[in-house]
Amino acid sequence: MAPLLVLGLALCLSGTWAVDKGNFKTCEQSAFCKRQRALKPGESPYRALLETMELTNTRLTLQLINDNNKVRLLLELYRLQGNITRVKINELKPLKPRYEVPDVLIREPTTEPLSVLSQDENGVVLSLGVESQRVIISARPFRLDIMEGSDVLMSLNSRGLLAFEHLRMRKDTFSYKVTSTVASVWDNIKRVFSSQADPEAEKKEEADPANQAETTKEEEEKVEDGMWEETFKSHTDSKPNGPSAVSLDFSLPGVEHVYGIPEHADTLRLKTTDNGDPYRLYNLDVFQYELYNPMALYGSVPVMVAHSAQRTTGIFWLNAAETWVDISSNTAGKTVFGKMLDYVQGSSETPQTDVRWISESGIIDIFIMLGPTPKDVFSQYASLTGTQSFPPLASLGYHQCRWNYNDQEDVKSVDAGFDEHDIPYDFIWLDIEHTDGKRYFTWDPHKFATPKEMLQGLMDKKRKMVAIVDPHIKVDGNYKIHNEIRSRGFYVKNKDGGDYEGWCWPGSASYPDFTRADMRAWWASMFAYDQYEGTMENLYTWNDMNEPSVFNGPEVTMHKDATHGAWEHRDIHNLYGLYVQMATAEGLIQRSGGVERPFVLTRAFFAGSQRLGAVWTGDNAAEWGHLKISIPMCLSMGLVGISFCGADIGGFFKSPSTELLVRWYQAGAYQPFYRAHAHVDTPRREPWLFGPENTALIREAVRQRYTLLPYWYQLFYRAHVTGEPVMRPLWVEYPQDLATFALEDEYLIGRDLLVHPVVEEGARGVTAYLPGKDEVWFDVHTFQKHNGAQNLYIPVTMSSIPVFQRGGSIIPRKLRVRRSSTCMEHDPYTLYVALNLQRTADGELYIDDGHTFNYEKKEFIYRKLTFANKVLSSVNLAPDAKFTTDSWIERIIVLGASKPSKVTLKTADGQEKQLEFDFDASMSVLTVRKPGMNAGADWTMTFQ
């Protein structure tokens, strides 16, 4: 009753709605989390049996024993290429195999040699090869320390919270049966007498000292409630395999800042969880989610990044089951003054963050990425799970979505609206109502009678469309897709072996088993133009509801005891959404014969989803808080590989004020995935519906996006090659600047653009931190120069989007904004050269066809642009690559320039010509008029 009351009160006070928290479990309500979290530190029963140690060149194995129950575990330790250590712990002899996550690692990681440095009865010291890095394995209790020199980088089981619930037989003895029957009868009676929704009663049930069976057991292990069956609200999880949770703690000495483990609507810097629930990773369709909360959302990436001024490291916990992450810190409670006091008194203990991971099933399989720089961690993680897919250029443009564009006529008039108001856009989207009765791969026969005609109309304007394809399949004997999946036995099964059925948009629906490669192959084949009727090459796909969302399932998702072949849904849950997107992206690739890059948006995701397309932050709301949190949410995803992230512009639920809508368009223009979306019950909000003044503001924001498309595109190319995030926190580029560690109201796009969007209602100004003692930053709108390492107050009006270009950078833009990105393909570039204090600058220029995989065949232009010693030059970075472009350089703008007497262009054929230029002395801006060389050519330009 109490929590309900509090929630009700909060609702009243804030005068707004919020998530119904009662629909989702707390740690206390999740039996394994409660069990594991109850363990006390410092009492580890695990001991390393050093005599069992075996070391081949690249692999060390060692048995661990739990002294309480004598169950043995097998520890495997690998040194992986690129400064990564992998630790696997499984039962030595499990009753049956435990789930190991497939299809997330892009390949079996390359191992490197390990060697024993020393060994005695207390432990073993291993060399990790590089930089005097060692691993110390302590025997009693088992503990693992990774050292560099005399510094401990990371310790495992240092708090003794390693726990591995071994698989066991259910004790079906006579006495067990009797007592358990009695117990369940008693439970039933209790249930009858207490209202079902009464959380008190549920809590009591869980808190009940377990059944009497315990006393009759031979082992001294406790049998707790929730080990073999668990009930939440009206749903019972049958748990035929019994308890199977795994957990391990990590200590990070010297670390006060940890990030990552998306998806949560929370701050960029993760908070300590001592006084509340742990961060939860369990892909869920959360209706109207709440901000600043560790509750699970639509996606999960079990990767945490730890950062200090000295080093950046990462932990990748490869487990797809429900997972909880506890974070505590010895400095968390301390004020700045307290820290100062410690420092002055010299009594300070080293700051340290302790982290603990708990998963419901599977094994412990961890990758410790040892950095040492942020970019090293990104490339280490990318070497394991792959990099961001390289999106078609058009998908970096603006997307117009709504639930729903009602019919072809509606699509046509919205499309025409963009032309009428001269606002560019690339994609228009169709939500679920476009289908014939929520049967995906079909079109409503009345509203979308001639989809090809519609798509052709868009193609004639060089625009594209996305239609939704969700993974729930309507149970309907007249629906081809359903019949095929059923007859092939491709559906997920319920615990009794029948096809799993749940309730979703179409009513009764079943869920294809995307964990099966044959199912995915079949699904992919459904995107062929002759299968998915009415489609053309400018139609792309959106996978929503792939957590999976099951309206009448426990926590609005699938029952954990549903089965995917040999595995329970429990084991694979967080992976389901990734598989859906994988099969869909494959379908789009295949339909083009492997030529065209796919574009697939997903709501659910997991480690590795970055390889498959874009992610959005789900069903947000038209509130300023949601606009604000879109920044840390996307930054968190970027840190763990997913760069192509965005939030619904304007907010999905509710209706934004005009000011909020405009500000969201402005902020979104500088986030990777730029899509407006709205709930079906909200009034229309196409950009031109708010008066000419606001239409102009939105037009300007979208146009700014389009001018920067060359920069976005080359950053995505970089992300695709290196794995570094496109949108990144400041500390990634300024890892020693403590002032940047918790910043989440501003960020960098690539290395060179700093964005501090206006996300407050009625704002008159923002204060942006410009990093870098020796840096200068140029306001991209006024060209005003500002020094680094300062907090700069910027007065703002409704048209302001504070953005700064770093001195020392060169950014290419296309200033001729047209009605879609494709229309701009052959347009010329303007190079923005921002000089630093040393009067140098550099940048890159990447060009390819924008939509095919031909870049893999080296069909691209990749150039290095450098300004030094008064010479600007373009040098080929990829001499073996071949591509030609019609684009040329129409203008060069040098910020922070001095006035030259002449500017001379020298082209590859040795010809020289003098160029005309303008010099604005008040702003020190030099504009070189129409140099005219091809964007793919070698050239130098001398400023004398």
Next chain:
Amino acid sequence: WLLFLLLLLLSVGVSAVEVQRPRGVPLSKRQFYEEGKPFTCLDGSRTIPFDRVNDDYCDCQDGSDEPGTAACPNGSFHCTNAGFRPTFIPSSRINDGICDCCDTTDEYNSGATCQNTCRELGRKERESLQKMAEIAKEGFLLKQQLIHEANRGLEDKKAKLGDVQGSKKDLEAKVEALRTVKEAAEQPEREAKERHLKAWEESARMAEVFLELDDDADGFVSVPELLSHSELDPDADGSFTEAEAQGLLGGVDKVDTAAFESIWSNVKEKYMSESNADTPAPEETSREEINEPVSDNESDQYPDDDIPEDEDDDDEEDEDDDRDEHEYKIPPTARTEEKKDDDEGAMPPYDQETQNLIDGKNAFKTELFNFGFGICFRNLEKEISFDFGPSSEFAYLYSQCYELTTSEYIYRLCPFNRVTQKPKFGGSETNLGSWGKWAGPEDSIYSVMKYEHGTGCWQGPSRSTTVKLTCGKETVVTSTSEPSRCEYLMEFTCPAICQEPPNLEISSHEHQEL
């Protein structure tokens, strides 16, 4: 001939067969672009050599130096579109691979293969203009007829209203007579009622005063207790003596409630309450204030309108029931009044005599109501008061309904009344809005009707419908849609909106630019 062709091919940057001027410049601005002479940006900001006009680099802030290229972000390009209408397009559409000008002149260097469709478009436009003009013509004739009928109808109605007013006078006389009878009948009733009420109020006040005076709450009002109320001093000489107090109490030291009643007349006039809190006046006014708009509202509505619709047919909106219930609850003021009555329930029932009188009055009321002219009169008055357009041309729509059946629903537009939607295969009707107002743009206010305050939507506003009127011979609903949830759009043709066709002679633009 060959030479001519060659010349044509050579004249790059200049539209063929036309007066020589830079690409994208309209004839009207030709004089600003003089071949060979320096060009001054049209905003006067700077002057550039002529060879920088249309050289694919933006020199003028206003974009005027690049009318024929996409170089300036704010430029515009003029298509002559011989055979059709000349037009301007944003210069960003030049050579973007999409054919915008029907004469193909915007795509001179993009590789796009455009067909010159101007003649075809011109022909189609002329045809459709012709058709529209014919429709307009016929529609306009119909409209004249409608206006005529409306005026006659209006006169009829005014006459009728006059009649009614005449008979109203008769009736009023009758009513007056009856009223006399009624008042005569009511007089005793009112008096009895008043008597009864007064008596009740009097004793209530008496009790109150007694309790207030009885400071020590011993059930008696005594001389000392009375003395604290100097206003009761009989001779008002400033000294309220014990003797005087005793006199007020009828010569005794203290009185109980029964005795107090007998001396009440001595006290009641002068007594001043200790607490002045019991002033009901402000509450009374606030009640009236609330009452006002409610009754206003009621008079706005149709007599047969807004009967609560107990169920919403939209199956996604499970919570409609709650909402409807709430929405159709009796107005809050009415409820307050009910409650007030309850509170005052302490008042004893009327005595038999009063009750008889009241019953007699009700019988009389019924009789009066049976004349029924009230309603008729009000309807006529209401109809006359509608804005049926400048010449009452929309009057014929009044009390008519027009239906359109779609795949799912039957939509019904009853102009000046309401719009409804009913599922084709059973289910109850949903109100999509009641007549609100004419809502067209300022220059054609009668081109759009707005119907508002329909059945509410879950988590949303109440339904509303915008009806767009276009000229047509027939009066018919041609389409409906729901562009935004619960905001409906209806296309409606009728002759009443037709404008007088200017002149059937359609000017062809064919030669304008040559």
